[in-house]
Every structure is written in structure tokens, then in C-alpha cells.
Amino acid sequence: QLQLQxxxxxxxxxxxTLSLTxxxxxxxxxxxxxxxxxxxQPPGKGLEWIGYIYHSGSTxxxxxLKSRVSISVDRSNNQFSLKLIxxxxxxxxxxxxxxxxxPANPGGLLGxxxxxxxxxxxxxxxS
Amino acid sequence: xxxMTQSPSSLSASVGDRVTITCRASQSISSFLNWYQQKPGKxxxxxxxxxxxxxxxxxxxxxxxxxxxxxTLTISSLQPEDFATYYCQQSYSAPHTFGGGTxxxxx
Numbered sequence: 001q002l003q004l005q006x007x008x009x010x011x012x013x014x015x016x017t018l019s020l021t022x023x024x025x026x027x028x029x030x031x032x033x034x035x036x037x038x039x040x041q042p043p044g045k046g047l048e049w050i051g052y053i054y055h056s057g058s059t060x061x062x063x064x065l066k067s068r069v070s071i072s073v074d075r076s077n078n079q080f081s082l083k084l085i086x087x088x089x090x091x092x093x094x095x096x097x098x099x100x101x102x103p104a105n106p107g108g109l110l111g112x113x114x115x116x117x118x119x120x121x122x123x124x125x126x127s
Numbered sequence: 128x129x130x131m132t133q134s135p136s137s138l139s140a141s142v143g144d145r146v147t148i149t150c151r152a153s154q155s156i157s158s159f160l161n162w163y164q165q166k167p168g169k170x171x172x173x174x175x176x177x178x179x180x181x182x183x184x185x186x187x188x189x190x191x192x193x194x195x196x197x198x199t200l201t202i203s204s205l206q207p208e209d210f211a212t213y214y215c216q217q218s219y220s221a222p223h224t225f226g227g228g229t230x231x232x233x234x
Contacts, residue, residue, distance in 0.1 A: 047163075047171065047214055047225040062222040063128075096170055104159075111177060112218050113161040117170035 002027040004097050004118035012091075012125050018084040022097030022118055029078050030055040035100035035112060036080040038071060040093040041120075048093075052100050052109065053080060060109055087125045094120040129153050129217050133226035139234040146202040148229045150215035155195045159219040162191055162200045165228075166211045174213075175200065205231070 008020035022036070029036060038050040051061040053071040061069050065084070073080040084091060098114035105111075130153035140146050150160065158178040163171035173182045175191035178198060188203040202209055210233055215226040 046228050047216075049216075049221075049223045049225065060221050064222070098170075101176070109218065109221055109223070111159050112223065113173055113176040113216070114163075114171075115173045115182065117172070120170050 002099065002116055004099065004116060006095060006097050006118045006121040008121065008123070010121065010123060012087055012123060013127050014088055014125055015086055018082070018087050018091060018095075018123055018125070020082045020095055020097075020121065020123070021079050022081070023077075023079045024099075025078075029073055029080060030075055033102040033106055035060075035103070035109075036071075036073060037098050037100045037112075037114060038082045039096045039098060039114070039117075040091075041096070042090075042093045043122075050082065050095075052112070054107060056107070058107060089125050092123065092125045094122050096120045128222055129156060129220060129224055131215055131217055131224050131226040133213075133215055133229050135229060136227060137230040137232060139232045140205050141234045142205055142207060144205045144234075146205050146209075146231060148200045148213055148215075148231075150193075150198045150200070150226050152196045152198075152217055152219075156217045156219035158194045159217060160191070160193065160198045161216045161218060162189075163214045163216065164209075164211045165214065171214060202231075 005023045035052040037052040098117040100112040132151045160178045162175040165171040179191045212230045
């Protein structure tokens with residue numbers, strides 16, 4: 001059974017870089033036409049799609065974050081990572097990693113849905 | 128970006144009630160619509176994908192319908208474990224936006 005686990009700093013200072021890693025167990029980040037994604041949820045609010053990466057390295061980002069975000073995959077350690085630069089208090093959220101199911105258009109985004117999800121990790125941006 | 132609007136934002140219902148949640152997209156998304164359930168302090172879980180396809184292991188009292196811009200999630204007979212927040216998500220074009228959520232509470 002595939003399991004995902006987020007790890008990283010829970011407290012980041014304003015203007016610094018948020019870095020999180022999602023460890024994958026029970027499966028491989030290189031298997032099939034799955035994508036590997038990040039979603040966040042500010043405290044008490046709704047969900048925001050951050051982006052995806054395929055094991056080929058192809059990435060898709062939310063345009064609202066595109067200038068600040070990068071997602072990478074580490075095949076040797078079976079994990080993928082999120083970096084968000086120049087953070088502010090508005091980036092305080094629970095960050096989830098998840099596997100994206102194969103799309104209707106191979107290598108694309110059409111019809112992708114998330115399953116499973118990691119348990120989530122709270123990142124607070126504060127001095 | 129495609130805007131996803133859910134209604135109602137919250138509702139109160141009793142065990143055994145039939146519950147319907149609506150999700151409207153700001154433009155046509157064909158059938159690329161997913162539904163998730165989230166309980167407090169937990170990660171969301173997928174219930175329905177591609178508008179009407181029940182994810183493996185999800186009870187058959189959950190069903191989804193719709194295409195184009197209007198979609199519904201129906202719980203045919205609400206159970207105690209169904210009290211949660213439900214989100215729709217479009218996966219037609221990036222960014223894959225979510226609706227604002229519908230909180231289902233105990234009456």
C-alpha cells in the first residue's frame with residue numbers, strides 16, 4: 001500500500017525559503033504515469049493546488065505561485081520536494097503531498113485526481 | 128483560472144437524511160470533476176472522480192453526477208461517519224482549483 005510522508009521545517013522566517021520533502025513508501029516515484037503533487041490549506045480555510053511533477057521531470061505549477069515555487073523529484077531516494085521562496089505570512093498552511101492518478105492525456109494534467117495523500121505538515125511563517 | 132462554487136457552504140442534517148451538495152464551474156469542464164471528503168485534522172480522501180466514478184472502497188451511498196458546469200454529490204442515507212467537509216475539484220485545466228467546501232454537520 002502506497003504511503004506518503006511530508007517532512008521539513010515547521011517554522012520559516014518571512015522572506016526565507018520553505019522546503020518540504022515527501023517520502024514515498026510501498027511504491028516508486030518512477031512507476032507508471034503517475035504525477036506527484038503538492039496542495040496546501042491555510043488554517044481554517046480551503047484547499048489550494050500548488051503543482052505536480054512527473055518522474056520525467058515535467059512540472060506544472062499554479063500560476064499564482066509560479067515565480068516562487070519549484071517541485072523536484074529524487075529518484076534515488078524515492079521522494080519529491082517542494083521549495084517556495086520569499087515566503088510571507090500568507091504562506092502559512094498545512095502542506096500536503098499526494099500522488100496524482102494517471103491523466104487522460106499521457107504526461108499531461110487532464111483528469112488527474114489525488115490519491116493517496118500524506119498526513120500533512122503545518123508550516124508557519126513567522127519571525 | 129476556473130472558479131468552482133459550492134453550495135451550500137454548510138448544512139445540518141440528521142442520520143439517515145439524503146444530502147445533496149452542488150458544485151458549479153465558471154466554464155465547462157466536461158466531466159473532469161472530483162469530490163473529496165475531509166475530516167478535522169486529517170488529509171482529504173477522494174470519493175468520486177470523473178464526476179461519477181466511485182473510488183474503490185467508498186460506500187455506495189455516495190454518488191456523483193453532472194457534466195459541463197453543474198455537478199452534484201449525493202449521500203443517499205447520511206451516516207455518523209459522513210459528518211465532514213466536502214470539496215469539489217476541477218481537473219480540466221491548470222490550476223486544478225477546488226471549491227470552497229461544504230461542511231456537513233449534525234442536526
